[in-house]
Amino acid sequence: MRRHGGPRYPPVLLRLVLLAAAGGQGAPPCREQAVSAEAALELLPEEPLQGWKTIEWRVKLEAGSQSRILTAGKDEDVPSLMGPFAGRAVFQQQTLSLRISPVSPADSGVYRAEFEDASGTFTSVCFHVSVWEPIRQPHLEAHILHQEQGWCNLSLLCTVPGATNVSYSWSCSGDTLGPSEHQPRLRLQVPGDADPTICHCNASNPGSWGTASTDVAAACSPAAPGNSPSAP
Template sequence: SALGSPKCREETVAAGAELRLVPERPPLGWVRLDWRVIPDRGNQHRILTADRNKSRVSSSSSFLGRAFYNAENLSLWITRVTTADSGVYKADFQAPSGSVVSICFHVSVWEPLGQLLLEANVLHKEQDRCNLSLLCSVPGASNLSYSWSCTGGPLGTLKPQPQLELQVLGDTDPTVCACNASNPVSWSKATTDVTAACHSATGFLDILPWWAVALILLLVLAIFIAVIVTCHWCRKRRQDPPAGQAEQPMTVYEEVGKPRTGQPPPRNGTSETTMGEVTIYASITKAQGPSRPPDPECCTIYTTIQPSRKLPRCLTAGSPSASQPPSVKKKRLDPALVSTAYTEV
């Protein structure tokens, strides 16, 4: 069984490089050494085994061709390491009694940093002040440390984070900011001229503050809504005439004496006929509401007119007084002197 729980020594290595683990102060009288690994993702397995009194060394298949043992300092060498090789490595020294003393190493394999990207975005520009944001990033990398440095006057506290916000005055000297990103095995640096970035942003939206742009957009939207509401109200008012405006009665006059060739009798109107001293007229009022085609089922009013000094009476068919006048009963009238006016209602 292992004696105690020893504290592991930290080791960092770049991916693709060589890992060397040398145990310090190994125990005396050991007879067997086993190098083992507990990967960050996986189970513990043996790398190689070495006997003190024999030159026999056996390696596991997972590290075959990559793991080597140095008998002079009892060290372990692993070539072409990858991030999958990160984990806890142990050197287990077995005594003749069977007890085991372990020396462990915590190994971290890091990918070297690629090209660093530094982007400058102008947030707001007003008169002689320019607010901008700097973003520092490395594609595909994680767990990085950042640091900033800028030339010129003081720009405030530069926090160790990937994004930096600062303000540049228009009368200041050219300001150059640098971002440095690093991990335990490599680092990368990029610079940018923030003064030039502010001068290049001369758009309308950059000159006006954000609240002014928002106010202009709200004003335009309010005007647009007001125009739509006004047009809708005017159109509705034009379609609906004012209440109380009634159409005046209309009087239609028509002469009934001589038939008109090719002219049908009037419909739904009034007629005035003059035959000698005879006149027929009527007043009608146009009905309110939308026009509609006449009802196919309509009534016809007949009136028999006799020229005389007195005005004839218009009689409706079917009424008690619709019988022939006394003058017609007493003597026969010349058909040419009798006229009949009718209308459909």
């Protein structure tokens, strides 16, 4: 009796099936890289391939456009760059890295380097790049809400003009603050006879950070100009 095995595929179809199975494993995830606008972005493969023959850097921007940044051969001169990265991007042949300076939020996207070796095998690495507006000097304002029976109720407001996705944290000398706060506004109760007490606002986003501070004891002093001091 003839036994029937699994399905028989023609050689070409079998190759397609194997490629599909390999593709189902998924590509390695992109490395996350955050950078501040106006700074320099350096994309460096962790382990440069020794036997590489050609390399191609490409980008898919968050705005939707895709473009080739450059194609370089191992034994060739580095080509001059055209398009939006002309004059800003430099390819380092020793490390196979790509350096772009300065960058802007419009440069956010997925950057991919594809290597080809002498046997025709391709290897790729990718970077998910996010470019953030830099954190400028935070602006810190103190306002007295109420004073009564030797206590001063104070409100601190920390703002960062022009920045997005800002996270806040506060710290104060002594035990004034208590549990850490993560909002741009902080409310405090300060004793009227308190020693100098410095509160710091720390503002950050994935690309940069900044800090500002003020003496809340001085802010509660009746002699404070307008009772609403501001300290950059």
